Amino acid sequence: MxxxxxxxxxxxxxxxxxxxxxxxxxxxxxxxxxxxxxxxxxxxxxxxxxxxxxxxxxxxxxxxxxxxxxxxxxxxxFDYDTLDEMAPPEPEPAAAEAVLCPRCGSDQTKEKPYFLQAFFGPKYECRSCLHRWKP
CATH class of the missing domain: 3.30.70 (Alpha-Beta Plaits)
Incomplete structure (x- = not known):
């Protein structure tokens, strides 16, 4: 029934x-x-x-x-202490390779974001000599 x-x-x-x-x-x-x-x-x-x-x-x-x-x-x-036991372990983030400045060889560089980066690729700037370049 x-x-x-x-x-x-x-x-x-x-x-x-x-x-x-x-x-x-x-x-x-x-x-x-x-x-x-x-x-x-x-x-x-x-x-x-x-x-x-x-x-x-x-x-x-x-x-x-x-x-x-x-x-x-x-x-x-709800036992919040068991959340870590239930979740799969997070993979270690891959270490980013340092980009070397082509002018002075310094590893003190940073990526410069810009509007059309998705189309034309990244631009970098050296913090030591202020040189800007595109790889």
Whole structure:
């Protein structure tokens, strides 16, 4: 026998509804949004249709309400200390090779940004002798 859906929350903003729907789905709760498309297309109809309805199955009502209550109270019991353990290690950035000045041989150079750099390539300036060049 098919389970019936129960509305546990209503929203005027589609973004908030999708965020909380995603959180419930991450907790393993099957949920649906009702009237999301009409409010997305006609936001002023939100009050007329009763908002976007977050619906869950009858068996998951209590658990879903508990999760939403914790979120709205600001107590999600999310362990921020494990974020570093879950993320893949970041690769070490490659060391940039120093560009040497063709006039004095100094490595104290900097790239000079300019408007058409994407088309014509970089320009450099030596901080020692103030020579400017294009490679």
């Amino acid at each position: 098919a389970e019936s859906l129960v509305t546990i929350a209503t929203f005027n903003e589609p973004t908030e509804a999708h965020i909380l729907k995603g959180r419930l789905e991450a907790e393993g709760i099957l949920c649906f949004l009702g009237d999301e498309h009409i409010i997305g297309a006609y936001p002023l109809y939100a009050m007329a249709v009763g908002g976007i309805k977050l619906k869950v199955t009858e068996n998951d009502v209590d658990e879903a309400k508990t999760i939403l209550r914790r979120i709205w109270q600001g107590n999600t019991l």
